[in-house]
Amino acid sequence: MITAVKGTQDLVFPEIAAWQAVEEAARRVFSRYGYTEIRTPVLEPTELFIRGIGDETDIVTKEMFTFPDRKGRSLTLRPENTAGVARAMVEHRLHESPLHARLYYIGPQFRYERPQKGRYRQFHQIGVEVLGDSAPGADAEAIAMVVEFLEVVGVLGVRVQVNSVGCPVCRPVFVEALRSRLSESAAGLCGDCRRRLETNPLRVLDCKVPSCQPILDGAPRFRDLLCEACSAHHAGLREALGRLGVGFAERDRLVRGLDYYTRTVFEVSSSALGAQDALLGGGRYDGLLEQLGGPALPGFGWALGMERLLLALPKPAARREPWTYVAWSGPGTYGAALDLARHLRAAGAVAVMEHSARSFKSALKRADRMNVRWVVLVGEEERQSGVYTLKDLETGEQQALAAEALAERILKERP
Ligand SMILES: [Zn+2]
Ligand SMILES: [Zn+2]
Incomplete structure (x- = not known):
C-alpha cells in the first residue's frame, strides 16, 4: 500500500468543513478591510529563500524541500510565503499600484521538520502583508483585522500583546544596555542565554527557562530606550489600537526572534491553547522587502498556522x-x-x-x-x-x- 508522505495529511469531510469555514471567514473579514488575495506558486527558485531568509537560518540550512528539476535548476517548495510575495511585487511592479498594498494569502508551506502533534511537513498558513505604509495606524489596523477574524471563527480567550523593538538607530543602544545589564548576572543564566548574550542578545529575552525569569525581568525595557521617532510610532500604535477597539497589553520582552522586525512586534494568544498559548505573531519589517530583492518599501505582516488555529477552536457539537x-x-x-x-x-x-x-x-x-x-x-x-x-x-x-x-x-x- 502506498501511504501519504510523512508529515502530510489527507483532509476529508467533516474535518475539511472546519478548514473551509476558517478560509471563508478569512476572505470575508479581510475583504472588508480592502485586502485582496495573492496566490504565489508553491515552487520557487531556491535562490529566493537563500537570499531572502538568509543562508544561515535553520529554515534554509535544514528545513527546505530542495531538489533539481529535469534541467538541473534548483527549486524549493516554499517554506513561507513572504519571500514569494516580495518576488511577485517586483516582478509585476505591483507596488506601484495602491490596489495591491494590502494582500493576504492562504495556502500550503513546506518544511522538513520532525513531525509531531500539530506540526506537519506540509502545513498551511493564512497571512497578510501591508506594503508601503510606515505609519503606526497600518500596524494597528492589521492587528485589529486579525482579532476580528479570530472572533468570527470562534477562537476563545484572545489576547493581544505588543512591543516595539526599535529601529537601526536605537536598537544598538538597547542591545548594549541589555548586554551590559545581563552580563552582571550571567552566572545565574542558563547555558543558552549565556551563549546568546554573545551572539544574539535579543533572543535571550525569549528564554522560557524558569531560573532565568527573575534575571530577565530586571532587563532594560525597549520602551525606555527608543529613539524619538520610534517612541512616537509606538504611541501612535497604542492610540490607533484603542480607536479600533482592540484590547492589548504591553509585553516588554516580546521580540519575536527574527532580526528583520523594526518597531512594532505583536503576538496573539488564545486561552484555549493551554500553557504554550501563542497563536500567531508578526510585526513591522521596514527593511525586509529590499533584502528580499524587492522595492524599498515599509511593510507589516503576520502569519498564522491553520493547524494551530484549528486546535484553538471549540469542538463543534456532535450533530447530524x-x-x-x-x-x-x-x-x-x-x-x-x-x-x-x-x-x-x-x-x-x-x-x-x-x-x-x-x-x-x-x-x-x-x-x-x-x-x-x-x-x-x-x-x-x-x-x-x-x-x-x-x-x-x-x-x-x-x-x-x-x-x-x-x-x-x-x-x-x-x-
Ligand atoms: Zn528608533
Ligand atoms: Zn535562559
Whole structure:
C-alpha cells in the first residue's frame, strides 16, 4: 500500500468543513478591510529563500524541500510565503499600484521538520502583508483585522500583546544596555542565554527557562530606550489600537526572534491553547522587502498556522448534517425522487440521493451512516399522492408533507 508522505495529511469531510469555514471567514473579514488575495506558486527558485531568509537560518540550512528539476535548476517548495510575495511585487511592479498594498494569502508551506502533534511537513498558513505604509495606524489596523477574524471563527480567550523593538538607530543602544545589564548576572543564566548574550542578545529575552525569569525581568525595557521617532510610532500604535477597539497589553520582552522586525512586534494568544498559548505573531519589517530583492518599501505582516488555529477552536457539537437523503423504492419511483431532489435543491436545501435501486430499510441505514438529519421516503403510494414521508433522524419524528411544505420544514431548521 502506498501511504501519504510523512508529515502530510489527507483532509476529508467533516474535518475539511472546519478548514473551509476558517478560509471563508478569512476572505470575508479581510475583504472588508480592502485586502485582496495573492496566490504565489508553491515552487520557487531556491535562490529566493537563500537570499531572502538568509543562508544561515535553520529554515534554509535544514528545513527546505530542495531538489533539481529535469534541467538541473534548483527549486524549493516554499517554506513561507513572504519571500514569494516580495518576488511577485517586483516582478509585476505591483507596488506601484495602491490596489495591491494590502494582500493576504492562504495556502500550503513546506518544511522538513520532525513531525509531531500539530506540526506537519506540509502545513498551511493564512497571512497578510501591508506594503508601503510606515505609519503606526497600518500596524494597528492589521492587528485589529486579525482579532476580528479570530472572533468570527470562534477562537476563545484572545489576547493581544505588543512591543516595539526599535529601529537601526536605537536598537544598538538597547542591545548594549541589555548586554551590559545581563552580563552582571550571567552566572545565574542558563547555558543558552549565556551563549546568546554573545551572539544574539535579543533572543535571550525569549528564554522560557524558569531560573532565568527573575534575571530577565530586571532587563532594560525597549520602551525606555527608543529613539524619538520610534517612541512616537509606538504611541501612535497604542492610540490607533484603542480607536479600533482592540484590547492589548504591553509585553516588554516580546521580540519575536527574527532580526528583520523594526518597531512594532505583536503576538496573539488564545486561552484555549493551554500553557504554550501563542497563536500567531508578526510585526513591522521596514527593511525586509529590499533584502528580499524587492522595492524599498515599509511593510507589516503576520502569519498564522491553520493547524494551530484549528486546535484553538471549540469542538463543534456532535450533530447530524442538515441534509436530506431522498430514498426511493418501488416501480416508477426513481423519476419522482429525481424531481423531488431537484425541487429541494432549487429551494436551497441539500438533497442527496443514490441512483441504484435498494430497499427502504437499506436506504435508511445508509442515510444514518451518512449522518444526515432528514430522510424523505418516495414509494409507490407517495409518488401517486404527491405527499411524502419526512423522517427526522435526530428526533425520530415523522411527518407526511407535500413537496412545498417539505422544503419549508427542512429549511426552517437550517443553522
Ligand atoms: Zn528608533
Ligand atoms: Zn535562559
